[in-house]
Amino acid sequence: MGTMSVAERIRRPISDRELRRRWDATRELLEKHDLDCVFTQGNNMHLGGYVRWFTDVPAEYNYHMTVLFPADDEITLIRTSGSPIPQWGLRGVKEVLYAPFCPTLNYTADLEAGLVIDYLRKRNPKKVGYIGLASINAGLMKKVLTAFSNVEFVDITDEFDMIKALKSAEEMELIRETARIHDAVWSALPAIVKPGMYEYQIRAEVMQLLMNLGSEEHLLFMATAEPRKACGMSTFQYANRRVKEGDYGVLLIEVSGPGGYYCESARNFCFGEPYKEMQEAWDVAVQAQQLTADLLTPGRPAKEIVAKYNKFVAEKGYSQEGRLYGHSQGYDLIERPAAMASHEFGEETMEIRAGMNVSLHPYFIDKVQTVYINDNYYVTEQGAEKIHKTAPEIIIL
Template structure:
């Protein structure tokens, strides 16, 4: 994969890839009789709803509204100058409507300027059956505008339809995903010279973020937790502990490369000789990671992997996982399928997934994270970072 760091727009995604995505989604829309799909993005770690279709990161101050029609290019509505566009024209590939207006999400009185254009567009296209994608993220006023102003409109949920398309990566996407893993490996390779006692967890995070941005990463989520015996990664806001000489560290790197694709990588660290209990927990975390990867074959229900993990944790006397321990990845940090009992998706070949099982008892935790690509024989680990406890 060639990435020109000095281009005006640094992104690995080709127009051919965007053509494929638009074509796949619009073919499914026609099959289902859906004339348009409402899309929204406002958070860089979960911006795939729009970035899947146009190479623009929707993580700014104000959200970006979009409608995918069953034919033609995308319609975008968002912040911009009067009589201008909402995204730069050079990025507006396969975009038919690029409407900008100086609106602010915190100022409701500005929203009619956006939504009046939305209604004009939907009426002009005579859309009567409209899909709602990621209803947990679609703004209420966006949906209400359609419901109140389009007579006879039918609103339908399309999460499963789009998520299944997004989850299976093309050959170009798989190449990008391998690059994502390479960048995570490069970041992790620099950490042994940075992890030292006497720093706050937050100081270490700041140094890691500098390395990531030097590698042109866009989205940054560095989660660190230090302690002894318990070390559990946590968000930046809480990273105020000073790392001690005998601490363990749970160090999770989650970043997106230029172009917006995410991955994640973590290991346990020990600033002194780890005791036998930590060695045992970490060994079990890696062992079940391998078991789960082998089970992640095409056609297997994603929910089955949670059952496998819980069986292992019960057998070894650990706390049962009460979140999801892995998921698909791409232009969102977390994509479906999730490894959760209520997930209805099946695993498929060429999904790019993370597997991060934790082993936890009453006072200690071990956690390992790697990225995988699902093949006919199971999930293959892509990261090259050595496994095991990192010792400083």
């Protein structure tokens, strides 16, 4: 195992050139703020993309993984000792520090924080940056701030998130491959879903196909119902309904492709022609998605998109989005900028820029139907280019 190369073992490794681009961009940010070091943390593949962005090594299985990126040296990783990283998988990493910590074992937060504190003490920094306060666990942050009361800590998340959101040509190649995997599953769906199947069986068939096509991580939400009843979108726990003739449903595919880059897509499906209320709602959802796709222009505040979406659908008599209407994607299922509905305690401050991979997902739910359409768009200087090729239509089984 020790003599294997990245290319032999990893289905789609990111290139050394791309990693160097990221490290160079980070060092420019450190130099701008006069930082000796920056650290960040992740604990899963779906929403732990900071770690993989730096290393091409995913954070996994809810165990915290910390990246320490100094201004004048290679990366140090801190990871639980339960899953050591083989040497052939480490690029740009000088050392990996291991300790037996686990988030459900409260006292082990001290082990994790102790390794970070030891690292920083050896470097005697004056100014340290951090990325993603919402991702860094409280045990680590509290211990570090207490140990270095004379060090200035600086939140550089906003600027870093913009760097991460602007995709290189190599990243976009991987994102387009992910979208092709999604499109292949939509083409196959009529051959998968049959009357008499349980929802959990449909999910299993879809997931197997996704894995065979090269998907790395898989999140599926699906539900079915009789006509003129809302089906919602449930998790696997609630997938024990048997599908029958005349039913309709919603399937949301949130999966990464080879290389770990996310897209997401959703469609309604039904046995036979859609009933009137669902088709009417679907047509409005398609219009709403196109309206917001046209708003994906450089310089536009992301929060403006959800406001205009909500105004449009409210005028049509459908449910507004109170949470998240759209967002950028990459190594994270959800990354900034986000078209997040306004909230009194905080809101998105980032703007749309050329180079972003943005997901838009109108979602209507009321007493007689559930409708959900979702596709990804690449933002250019001239506007948005749709990445998914599946037609914006209800899939007839």
